[in-house]
Amino acid sequence: MREFRMPSLGADMDAGTLVQWLVKPGDAVKRGQVVAVVETQKGAIDVEIWESGTVDRLVVEPGAKVPVGEVLALLRAEGEAAAPTPAGATPAPAAAQPVSAATPPGLIPPQGPSSERARISPAARKRAEELGIDIAQVAPAEPGGVVSRADVERAAEAMNRAPAPSQPAAAPDWQAQMRRSIAAAMSRSKREIPHYYLATDIDVTATLDWLTGENLERSVKERLLPVVPLMKAVALALREVPELNGVWSDGAFQPSEAVHLGMAITMRGGGLVAPAIHDADKKTLDQLMADLRDLITRVRGGRLRSSEMADPTVTLTNLGDQGVEQVFPVIYPPQVAIIGLGRVTERPAIHEGAVAVRRIVTATLAADHRVSDGHRGALYLNALARALKSPEKLR
Amino acid sequence: MTDWSRDEIREVILDTIATIAPETDVEALDPGKPLREQVDLDSFDFLNVIVRLHERLGIGIPESDYGEFATLESAIAYLARRMAPRDS
Numbered sequence: 001m002r003e004f005r006m007p008s009l010g011a012d013m014d015a016g017t018l019v020q021w022l023v024k025p026g027d028a029v030k031r032g033q034v035v036a037v038v039e040t041q042k043g044a045i046d047v048e049i050w051e052s053g054t055v056d057r058l059v060v061e062p063g064a065k066v067p068v069g070e071v072l073a074l075l076r077a078e079g080e081a082a083a084p085t086p087a088g089a090t091p092a093p094a095a096a097q098p099v100s101a102a103t104p105p106g107l108i109p110p111q112g113p114s115s116e117r118a119r120i121s122p123a124a125r126k127r128a129e130e131l132g133i134d135i136a137q138v139a140p141a142e143p144g145g146v147v148s149r150a151d152v153e154r155a156a157e158a159m160n161r162a163p164a165p166s167q168p169a170a171a172p173d174w175q176a177q178m179r180r181s182i183a184a185a186m187s188r189s190k191r192e193i194p195h196y197y198l199a200t201d202i203d204v205t206a207t208l209d210w211l212t213g214e215n216l217e218r219s220v221k222e223r224l225l226p227v228v229p230l231m232k233a234v235a236l237a238l239r240e241v242p243e244l245n246g247v248w249s250d251g252a253f254q255p256s257e258a259v260h261l262g263m264a265i266t267m268r269g270g271g272l273v274a275p276a277i278h279d280a281d282k283k284t285l286d287q288l289m290a291d292l293r294d295l296i297t298r299v300r301g302g303r304l305r306s307s308e309m310a311d312p313t314v315t316l317t318n319l320g321d322q323g324v325e326q327v328f329p330v331i332y333p334p335q336v337a338i339i340g341l342g343r344v345t346e347r348p349a350i351h352e353g354a355v356a357v358r359r360i361v362t363a364t365l366a367a368d369h370r371v372s373d374g375h376r377g378a379l380y381l382n383a384l385a386r387a388l389k390s391p392e393k394l395r
Numbered sequence: 396m397t398d399w400s401r402d403e404i405r406e407v408i409l410d411t412i413a414t415i416a417p418e419t420d421v422e423a424l425d426p427g428k429p430l431r432e433q434v435d436l437d438s439f440d441f442l443n444v445i446v447r448l449h450e451r452l453g454i455g456i457p458e459s460d461y462g463e464f465a466t467l468e469s470a471i472a473y474l475a476r477r478m479a480p481r482d483s
Contacts (some may be wrong), residue, residue, distance in 0.1 A: 220449040225438050296439050321437040
């Protein structure tokens with residue numbers, strides 16, 4: 001029997017709330033399939049399973065907050081049958097499972113005949129989280145009944161009428177949670193990672209001229225954003241300085257063959273996530289544009305997938321749209337480098353021996369001194385500048 | 396091509412902005428002030444505005460004309476020009 005555990009969806013996550021199962025016992029699942037929705041401080045995430053097999057048992061019920069690493073479900077590997085069934089026979093009924101999908105939706109099954117714990121509806125649990133109330137302190141309206149959302153709200157009201165506590169009232173709305181989550185990751189980064197910072201001005205005239213010509217021939221929907229060739233160049237240049245691409249884990253650097261480029265994407269109304277575009281160095285510009293469109297759309301309106309949250313090997317933050325010229329980025333642990341891009345500005349520069357107006361972007365690198373040093377970092381920024389001189393090679 | 400009044404074009408633009416940046420109070424936008432100072436749009440959002448206008452109005456907007464969208468007023472004027480019957 002295999003165990004499917006709550007994945008870590010970033011350095012700042014210690015627990016997640018299981019919102020919904022998308023599979024039930026007896027379902028065949030394939031590696032990479034989305035099997036559950038988990039609510040994190042950065043919103044709801046579609047969680048993928050990493051082994052193929054058959055769902056044997058769902059251990060955790062929707063509504064439960066589960067620490068990273070705890071078992072969510074049990075999985076039978078392919079060929080590992082629970083009980084042999086004759087060919088052609090119907091599968092064993094789901095009711096045979098100890099915890100089955102037949103449990104009335106919305107109810108946490110009792111822990112056992114002797115269980116004294118109150119039953120709590122998922123909606124109540126969620127509301128309690130929103131209101132910052134300890135669900136264990138909320139009594140159901142009827143003794144022995146299920147704690148409902150209304151019970152939680154009544155309890156919250158009663159608490160508000162009580163004398164003010166010495167600490168400010170906890171109202172951990174979604175925004176505050178997001179802020180705390182970012183603060184936790186960035187504090188850890190600044191505490192643990194000895195950052196060094198480098199910056200260089202890169203002439204992107206050739207790349208942007210090429211892009212203008214390319215976009216002229218494209219329909220509105222197929223146009224590429226200027227950041228797309230920059231993403232490709234950032235990913236390709238990492239091949240030359242592999243010690244910037246990977247993660248710091250168990251006291252050592254683990255380089256990554258694949259370049260999973262985390263893209264820092266702002267959320268409407270505040271907050272930030274940096275999900276990965278997988279194998280960014282191998283994708284065409286059209287694929288990168290499609291992936292970026294998909295990611296931004298899902299960050300701002302849909303849902304991200306667990307693999308995107310969990311496995312970036314490096315991050316790119318592009319603040320050019322906001323008009324700043326330079327970014328001094330903070331590394332997102334456990335990664336070891338982050339590249340920042342500012343606004344493209346027209347500046348006087350020496351080009352082919354004469355002063356000319358060129359389009360320039362300031363690229364910055366923050367990297368981890370435990371893994372690399374300024375010399376290697378400088379080689380990386382040079383490689384990036386070189387890649388952007390030959391835009392036709394970026395396609 | 397159908398005739399579009401400036402008011403209709405204005406409605407389409409405001410509707411598009413409201414879809415892409417739902418936190419914006421589009422009725423409160425100052426038509427003469429830079430849009431980027433009043434609406435939180437990055438280059439991805441802006442491209443989406445152009446794509447939606449293309450879908451709604453049926454005209455392609457080349458990148459070289461993006462500057463026409465600096466203010467609501469200039470955007471309406473530009474689109475009205477582009478939408479005007481050619482034989483006029």
